[in-house]
Amino acid sequence: MTNILIISIILLIVGLSSTYIYKAKKSGKKCIGCPDSCNCKKNK
Numbered sequence: 001m002t003n004i005l006i007i008s009i010i011l012l013i014v015g016l017s018s019t020y021i022y023k024a025k026k027s028g029k030k031c032i033g034c035p036d037s038c039n040c041k042k043n044k
Helices: 002-026
Strands: none
8 A cells, every 4th residue: 555655755756746847848948946046158
């Protein structure tokens, strides 16, 4: 029972994170989760 619960939590986390990344890339963000708000030297 605990194995099923752990697996479902891991699948939920992976699914939500992949959805977040997909939406961010689709909206045109270059750096997902960048603390510099995409003002770093890499994007200039």
